Amino acid sequence: MPIQVRIPTPLRKLTGGAESVSATGATIAALMQDLESRHPGLKERICDDNGKVRRFVNVYVNGDDIRFLDNLQTAVKEGDEVSIVPAIAGGER
Amino acid sequence: MAEALAAAGVGRLVLFDADVVELSNLHRQLLHRTADLGRAKVDSAAAKLVARHPATSVEAHRERLTAVNVDMALAGVECIVDATDGFEAKFLLNDAAIRLQIPLVHAGVVRFLGQVMTIIPGESACYRCLFGAPPAPGDVPSCQEAGVLGSLAGTIGLLQAAEVIRYLSGSGALLTNRLLTYDALAGRWRHVRLRRNPACPACA
Numbered sequence: 551m552p553i554q555v556r557i558p559t560p561l562r563k564l565t566g567g568a569e570s571v572s573a574t575g576a577t578i579a580a581l582m583q584d585l586e587s588r589h590p591g592l593k594e595r596i597c598d599d600n601g602k603v604r605r606f607v608n609v610y611v612n613g614d615d616i617r618f619l620d621n622l623q624t625a626v627k628e629g630d631e632v633s634i635v636p637a638i639a640g641g642e643r
Numbered sequence: 644m645a646e647a648l649a650a651a652g653v654g655r656l657v658l659f660d661a662d663v664v665e666l667s668n669l670h671r672q673l674l675h676r677t678a679d680l681g682r683a684k685v686d687s688a689a690a691k692l693v694a695r696h697p698a699t700s701v702e703a704h705r706e707r708l709t710a711v712n713v714d715m716a717l718a719g720v721e722c723i724v725d726a727t728d729g730f731e732a733k734f735l736l737n738d739a740a741i742r743l744q745i746p747l748v749h750a751g752v753v754r755f756l757g758q759v760m761t762i763i764p765g766e767s768a769c770y771r772c773l774f775g776a777p778p779a780p781g782d783v784p785s786c787q788e789a790g791v792l793g794s795l796a797g798t799i800g801l802l803q804a805a806e807v808i809r810y811l812s813g814s815g816a817l818l819t820n821r822l823l824t825y826d827a828l829a830g831r832w833r834h835v836r837l838r839r840n841p842a843c844p845a846c847a
Contacts, residue, residue, distance in 0.1 A: 559756040559828055560789065569829045605775035606730075606782070610835045618838055635824065635835055637774040639730045640753030640791045 553581060553626050556633040557592075564592045573632075578609060579622040581632065596634060606637040644726060644800035645688060646674060649696035651808050656692065656699060657720055660684045661707040670793035708732065713739045722807050723747045726800065730777035737762065737770035741846045748806045750799045752791045755828035757799035760818050760837065761806050764846065767819035768837035771845035795827045 552572040557565050565571050573588060575581035579601070586593035598604050601622070609616045610633040616624045626632060645656055664672070664679045664687055672684070679687040685703035692701045708716055713735055717723055723745055725736045733751065740747035740762060747762040749770055762769045802823070809815040821834045841847055 556833075558824075559754045559826060569826070569831075604778070604782070606778040608773065608835075613834065613836050615836070615838065617840075633833070633835065635758075635822065637730060637733075637778065638751040638753040638756055638758055639728060639733055640751070640789050 553628060553630050553632055555581070555585060556631065558634055558636055558638075560636060560638065561592065561595055561634065564589050564595065576625060576627075577622065578611070578616055578624045578626060578632070581626060582622070608635045609633070610635060644724065644804045645692055646695070647801055647804035648807060649692050649699040649701075651804070652698075653807070653811070654699060655702070657702045657704065657716075658685045658688060659704045659706060659708050659716060660688075661705060671791065671796035673797065708735060708739075710735060714743060717743060717745060720745060722810055724803055724807060725749045726803070733770060734777055738845050740764055741769055746810055748803045748810075750803050752796050752799050753789050755792055755795060755826060757795050757802075757825045757827065758822055759799055759802050759806065759825075760822045761810065763817070763819055767817075768839045769843060769846045772840035772843045773822065773837055775844070792827055795825070798825060798827070 552574055554570050555573050556570050557568060562568065571589065573581050573584040575584050582593050582597060596603060596607050603609055611619065611624055611626055611630055645658065648656060662684050664675045664682050664684055666680060669675060669677065674688045674691045683705045685705050689701040689703040692699060704716065706712065717739055723736060723740050725733055725747060727733055727736065733749065736747060737749065741764045744764045749762060750757065750759045806818055809817055820837045822837055824833050839846065
């Protein structure tokens, strides 16, 4: 059951430029594992060494922050839209 | 964005920036001219703003806001606009806005991605409710390697100006408890819902 995951522009070099990629998994944690197998390096940009979502990144399911759902155990199903939203800053040069 | 605010009749603008105009700024910082290269950004910007909008008072402070000076610098303004270029400054402004109870219109841009949100202290989610801490150096691409699309900076800056105008005039709905993201590569606008974090280190 593929789930669409929206990739923010700063992480798209890990997805070959794709804005949206498919992944499978019943929970966000499982989805992250699947994403990593398809796009190596992606998970470590989103999760820290303990597997928790980094503090400058948020993950949303259908527009809702997983921190206010069941965090990494939040259930996902086909048709859900998962978005990764990083803190951004730029333009120093 | 300062231009849009002055044009809308905002009576007083207070600018803070310690940098001088560089060639690499000109694609997105539209107040500066090639002849301004090397001039203090706040002086260059203030000169253009005043020339076009003489009724607006523009205070130019050639200094970087820090934990030491930020509260004194911002006290008394009606609204804070974050047009900074680094995470440290964004968290600094957020925390100062919460302490001073002054609304903040936050934005960030990098490459082709822009974000805007408005923070009403004590009422809506703040930047730290959304992101607990800035990334460590090396966790995200540096600005030099990432860059930013010039027109995206303008798009996001004008959205911030619209937020300020709505706030000052008390009309319409602000971007509170929602983050607007604009992907200038895919041409896609999206919102995500935000909530105040009951354990927020800044505003809880």
